Amino acid sequence: MNAVLPVLLFALGGVLIGGAWSMHRQGASRGALWLVGTLAVLATAGGVLWLIPGDT
Template sequence: MAVALFIVGGFLVGGVVQLVRSGATKFSVGLVGVLAALALAGGVAWLLPGDS
């Protein structure tokens, strides 16, 4: 599952780069950026050891 979250985060980071290059609104760049950060943080959290 962590790999899938990292892949989604990578796509979203690429989307942020493309949105900035195309001059999109700050809201859309921020929204996609927050989603990318959440996906990457979820991938890291999935890898952390814990009780299961």
């Protein structure tokens, strides 16, 4: 499970980034773009932080 979660978070981040880009091209409001973009950054950052070794 330790190797699966970061991959899922990166995949989610990619889907959200693609969705934000699609929304931008379709003329969505800035608030919606900020929300989806923020969620994409959080998911990607979560994937990166999960891969940082820690003391367990």
